[in-house]
Amino acid sequence: MAATAPESAGTSSETAPRQPIWLRCEKKPFEHRSALTPTTARTLLDNNFDVFVERDPQRIFDDEEFEAVGCKLVPHNTWPSAPTEVPIIGLKELPESTDPLPHTHIQFAHCYKTQGGWNDVLRRFAQGGGTLYDLEFLEDPATRRRVAAFGFHAGFAGAAAGALAYAAQLADGGKGVLTGLKPYKNEGEMIAHVQAELAKAPGGVNGVKALIIGALGRCGSGATELFRKVGLKEDNIVKWDMAETARGGPFPEILDVDIFVNCIYLSQPIPKFITSEFIAAAGPERRLSVVVDVSCDTTNPHNPIPIYDINTSFPEPTVEVDTKGVGKRCTVISIDHLPTLLPRESSEQFSKDLLPSILQLPNRAEAPVWVNAEKLFRQKLQEAKEEDARLGISA
Numbered sequence: 001m002a003a004t005a006p007e008s009a010g011t012s013s014e015t016a017p018r019q020p021i022w023l024r025c026e027k028k029p030f031e032h033r034s035a036l037t038p039t040t041a042r043t044l045l046d047n048n049f050d051v052f053v054e055r056d057p058q059r060i061f062d063d064e065e066f067e068a069v070g071c072k073l074v075p076h077n078t079w080p081s082a083p084t085e086v087p088i089i090g091l092k093e094l095p096e097s098t099d100p101l102p103h104t105h106i107q108f109a110h111c112y113k114t115q116g117g118w119n120d121v122l123r124r125f126a127q128g129g130g131t132l133y134d135l136e137f138l139e140d141p142a143t144r145r146r147v148a149a150f151g152f153h154a155g156f157a158g159a160a161a162g163a164l165a166y167a168a169q170l171a172d173g174g175k176g177v178l179t180g181l182k183p184y185k186n187e188g189e190m191i192a193h194v195q196a197e198l199a200k201a202p203g204g205v206n207g208v209k210a211l212i213i214g215a216l217g218r219c220g221s222g223a224t225e226l227f228r229k230v231g232l233k234e235d236n237i238v239k240w241d242m243a244e245t246a247r248g249g250p251f252p253e254i255l256d257v258d259i260f261v262n263c264i265y266l267s268q269p270i271p272k273f274i275t276s277e278f279i280a281a282a283g284p285e286r287r288l289s290v291v292v293d294v295s296c297d298t299t300n301p302h303n304p305i306p307i308y309d310i311n312t313s314f315p316e317p318t319v320e321v322d323t324k325g326v327g328k329r330c331t332v333i334s335i336d337h338l339p340t341l342l343p344r345e346s347s348e349q350f351s352k353d354l355l356p357s358i359l360q361l362p363n364r365a366e367a368p369v370w371v372n373a374e375k376l377f378r379q380k381l382q383e384a385k386e387e388d389a390r391l392g393i394s395a
Helices: 038-045 063-068 118-128 151-169 187-198 218-230 252-256 276-281 343-358 368-391
Strands: 019-023 049-054 072-074 104-107 131-134 210-213 237-240 259-262 290-293 318-320 331-333
Touching (some): 038 063, 038 343, 118 131, 118 368, 131 368, 151 187, 151 210, 151 218, 151 331, 187 218, 210 218
Parallel strands (some): 049 072, 104 131, 259 290, 290 331
């Protein structure tokens, strides 16, 4: 049975009603991260919150860790029956459905940049009367930067996956395939594994060269850090940002490295970085073997890396690029939840950064971070309604 949100203060020192918040389970396969951790949940409890936590065997944190700090455990995936006044927090998008959404949801919804199915997602909120606070667009009103992001760990894990794919593809006469990525207990374990695999490459780690676009951002910084920690030479870590890409692509320099990691934040149409035709035209001497699209704008019509059209997964991390039969194989990693390779560390960092905003949730009608996020939601909701009208879809 779903929990009932309390109506009054929990201690004599509290004068305001306690703010409930409901941590839902994650339904995306292999997603082990959590928007709240036992550490941040404890802080919320100490600040007049009631924290309900769905049991979730997939989450990196055991249910008992939340229970030990005072959270109320509730059955798995029961948030639809929670009181509608209780905000529901999670990370990844909800499973596809046509069910109306009457709650307030705090999550990554991936529906504000006209991604595939964007209007279907927003239609559910329109029909249910619920509200979406998209975590990607919670911004500090002073700096206009996101209050919390997985960017660093996304880049770090993406670079690790790219290095592992590169090493795997050298095996079996160049026919090797990376399979079965699994989360690591900690960063040290990940680094040791990548180092061991790269040691098998011709020339070892010293012979590996990588290029990072978006190197100055959180994501690019993470990719750079991983390559440094596994031992790539500094000269073999090519770091590009807006200055280097200002001339417009495609960029032949991408073809002259082993691993290309895309870490940009795509907010508007830009020239393509690389295409299948560009890869094929490079001929048999092309060096590029692995592309890691950490940005993962797979369904975005402005994707600057249009050499793949599916999201890959942890069991099958890579997809082959059509090289028109020219040169060696090239693959793409397009996993949209890479930080779950380091689920505990990335969750702790993200939740810690998100915490100050969550503490303002009881005052969300006035707190700028929440006011601005709701304003954006209302704008996107209207755009979705207009798109439905254009397509002849009734609300």
